[in-house]
Amino acid sequence: MAKRSSGEPLREEEKRRINKTSLQQLAGVFKFMVPYKGIFILGLVALVFSSVTLMAFPRLSGELLDIASGKPKYFSTINQAALALLGILFVQGIFSFIRVYTFSIVTERGMADVRKSIYQKIIWMPLSFFDNRRVGELMSRMIADIETLQGTFSFTLAELLRQIITLITGTVIIFYLAPTLTAFMLLTFPVLVLSALVFGKFIRKLSKTTQDTLASANVIVEESFQSVSVVKAFTNESFEINRYSTAINTVVNTALRGARYRGLFISFIVFVLFGGIVAVGWKGASLVQAQAITTGELFSFILYTSFIGFSIAGLGDIYTQLQRSIGASERVLDILHEKDENINEPVVPVKLHGDISFEHVSFAYPTRNDFTVLKDLNFHIAPGEKVALVGQSGSGKSTIINLLMRFYGAKQGSIQVDGKDIHDFNLTAYRQNIGIVPQEVILFGGTILENIAYGKPGATLEEIHAAARKANAYEFIESFPDKFGTIVGERGVKLSGGQRQRIAIARAILKDPAILILDEATSSLDAHSEVLVQQALEKLMEGRTTIIIAHRLSTIKKVDRIFVIKEGMLAETGSHAELTRLDNGIYSNLLKLQLQ
Known part of the structure; x- marks a missing residue:
């Protein structure tokens, strides 16, 4: 079963409102991680230190420029600043390794427990349970839904925490570095981000329409191949070819319509994004010229802004992944809460006579x-x-x-x-x-x-x-x-x-x-x-x-x-x-x- 990328639009059945109730639903799967909570806490600590340590990188990068322009703050030579940067990267690398490895241990073992629990539950279910469900649906619970949850606990959860830490820490730092420039940026960028989100949502809907029309065309292929003897018996080869051609033409027209809007979207993003950068750069250069901030602080500000921008952009994908995960957790827990035939008591052999x-x-x-x-x-x-x-x-x-x-x-x-x-x-x-x-x-x-x-x-x-x-x-x-x-x-x-x-x-x-x-x-x-x-x-x-x-x-x-x-x-x-x-x-x- 092919895995779907996080950038693909959600199907209707995957959409879930993220609120307190739905997050509690997702947390219901978290009980499988409880036996490994010590390792998980170690991973969280490493995640926090990794994220916070990395936030020192933009400031020390700016320090290199300040030293070069004769306005050092923390170090007296470029070599000292460069060594400090390498030290930060080394420490951050250690914490990142600990975070990735510990989260992997918890996720792999926890999801193995989920898989075993679901298989045990399904295999003990009465036949009436299987009357109402297709094997493909149950296989999807065993494979696709658990893979979704595995991605959430090993990557999405860590990314969510990292992006939040980066967003909060970065915002605090840029306010401290250049409050005037920060206020100017906050007046400009929210409009750009909101415009991009609205336009992006529209593009994803068009992409979904293209996928749906292609799926309809593929159904024609599947039906005609499976029933090829009937097609030939009724000499309907030309009819099926015309039917498929019509469906493919619809796919092409829909895809080209989407391509036009996607081209406009990319042009809009390039213009608006770089226009925003030019605006912030213009304001920052004016502040440097007025000696309100140093060149190094401006450079650090731009790097911190980039970190914050990537965090905001990443939260969109994380939100989509959380919606999928909530849906997956609901379906998994629905099975785990079903009444099965396992009464958890010792089996005492009995020899019947057959009356x-x-x-x-x-x-x-x-x-x-x-x-x-x-x-x-x-x-x-x-x-x-x-x-x-x-x-x-x-x-x-x-x-x-x-x-x-x-x-x-x-x-x-x-x-x-x-x-x-x-x-x-x-x-x-x-x-x-x-x-x-x-x-x-x-x-x-x-x-x-x-x-x-x-x-x-x-x-x-x-x-x-x-x-x-x-x-x-x-x-x-x-x-x-x-x-x-x-x-x-x-x-x-x-x-x-x-x-x-x-x-x-x-x-x-x-x-x-x-x-x-x-x-x-x-x-x-x-x-x-x-x-x-x-x-x-x-x-x-x-x-x-x-x-x-x-x-x-x-x-x-x-x-x-x-x-x-x-x-x-x-x-x-x-x-x-x-x-x-x-x-x-x-x-x-x-x-x-x-x-x-």
């Missing part, structure tokens, strides 16, 4: 509260029983699994395992008893060994090999040059569908769950792979309570019972043989349709 009961369960997803998916659902599954869930898409099969896994909580009714409400179990200990083999297997980008071991972190090599053998995966794994060290690629793309399924089965076997969930694990496989996977699944199901979400009814003939779900309710139940004998039954009709 499952749904009693008057009703449920609607939080994102669709107006649509009830399950309606007064009741059923019982005995330990070790193999049950298949059958029904049309949207009937509630996956929702039953989501509730059993405690991904969501039932709206009404209760779900019990081994005679105990599932919410009375420690969540981690409870889920350790459930294994799942999904239809679309997701593997992590590491090795085959790491992906199988994910079912039981800390498993021995012998246990992993045994699980691979039971899953009919050992043979193909050993055929690879790197064997169990083979990299599977992102989401397992380097393996075939059947190979991924068998690794997922090996992972489930290694976990040794009391309750097994199979989401039609063979539906997308070829005949040869399906046979191998089916054999592995039969070994996996031995002695476990198994719930199978079935799409192809031919794969569930051997289960103990079949639950036919229709519109969130249990419509039919029985074995394959029993349900096929029902005249005009839902299951028998579905079977006839598939056989056709």
Whole structure:
């Protein structure tokens, strides 16, 4: 993700009013710096000394001219003044190093704590949290927002303090050096600064408009490239070219309009800024001629004025960065304040037998509260029983699994395992008893060994090999040059569908769950792979309570019972043989349709 420079205009969602409340919001992130407060205070002290020491530089530079014109104040020779200047620069350099290094220590360690806290918080969030947020948004919190805060605490905060110290100290000094010239400058420069700020704001708005129009043009490119087959199928190449050309022409016209104003802005700034310098120089030369101040004092005054001018200019960027930081802190703290599934208590392992009961369960997803998916659902599954869930898409099969896994909580009714409400179990200990083999297997980008071991972190090599053998995966794994060290690629793309399924089965076997969930694990496989996977699944199901979400009814003939779900309710139940004998039954009709 590309970082945006501080000079870019703020997007609407980045604009934040800087007041007491918003600064308190930003300070909420500062608690992560508290463990390193000693180092931070040392950095602040070094910052103050660095800034104050540097403020002696303009005065001693002016002293060189005063010595040369025969009007020394502090030193008698040019060499002494030059050595004093070098000494100031050396001391200032030491303090600057201490400030940069200490602030970096505090920021790096503090932001590492923020990253770990946010990742820990997100990974413990319930599935309902992810229903309302895109992965890209969460990645932005983890990367862009924390980078913004990191820049604030390592650079922006230090710069803000340094500019304030420079502004205050410099103003006091020039009042002391040349009060008349200072008063003249203060009558001139505020008008120039305000004019520049207003004009600059207008230019930034034009720049944002150009960026927006370019983004619109890029959307056309992205859409046409992603849907190039549709473009070609409808022979709309010329249409897309014209559409893109029109958008680019708009970008060019907007950019040229901005360039005209930007040119005027630069000309205005050069004229007004140097005009102000000429005015101050004219007044200063008049005071030197009248012997009201020395040449060296005038030179020092000009240097101090430059320091003050740079400080005022720098505060604009700092203000923009603070606005971004306040927005970033709000988004980060919003996540940290969310309620998660981590109850911070020791996990006491529990061994379930797999007796499952749904009693008057009703449920609607939080994102669709107006649509009830399950309606007064009741059923019982005995330990070790193999049950298949059958029904049309949207009937509630996956929702039953989501509730059993405690991904969501039932709206009404209760779900019990081994005679105990599932919410009375420690969540981690409870889920350790459930294994799942999904239809679309997701593997992590590491090795085959790491992906199988994910079912039981800390498993021995012998246990992993045994699980691979039971899953009919050992043979193909050993055929690879790197064997169990083979990299599977992102989401397992380097393996075939059947190979991924068998690794997922090996992972489930290694976990040794009391309750097994199979989401039609063979539906997308070829005949040869399906046979191998089916054999592995039969070994996996031995002695476990198994719930199978079935799409192809031919794969569930051997289960103990079949639950036919229709519109969130249990419509039919029985074995394959029993349900096929029902005249005009839902299951028998579905079977006839598939056989056709």
